[in-house]
Amino acid sequence: MEVDEEETRTEMKTILKTFLIELELKYDEKFTSESNDKILRQVIPRLIEAIKLRVRLLYKQRGTLDKDNHRLHRNNRLNEKKARRVKGAKSLFDKNDEKLENYD
Incomplete structure (x- = not known):
């Protein structure tokens, strides 16, 4: 509605x-x-x-949005963590670090 x-x-x-x-x-x-x-x-x-009926509908809609925002925020944190790991591995690879000798 x-x-x-x-x-x-x-x-x-x-x-x-x-x-x-x-x-x-x-x-x-x-x-x-x-x-x-x-x-x-x-x-x-x-x-x-x-205006309870209108407000109740808005609360339901906002509840769904809050769940979606929580999911998106969680996914963004995971993506940022992966990006940091890749960036760290790349910098070690560029420096020819000994830690990367065992990896292909």
Whole structure:
């Protein structure tokens, strides 16, 4: 299911308008101020609850991505390790090192 970003933003704005006035961010203060932080801690769970179906789908998609990223990261580490070994063997071969005399 494709999620339209513009539609989701509009829906979130509509939901935010229905919240109490106390939950509006204080724009004259820093975004990371203590009062805004308290407000965000109350607003974010309410937003997630309000658009739970969309968020649940995004979490499922992200879970698959996380598994793929883990696999890709693991493969990259193995490839880097192999490349380092080849580079080390090549440098020993170039130097005619004694360690390589037993290998063909």
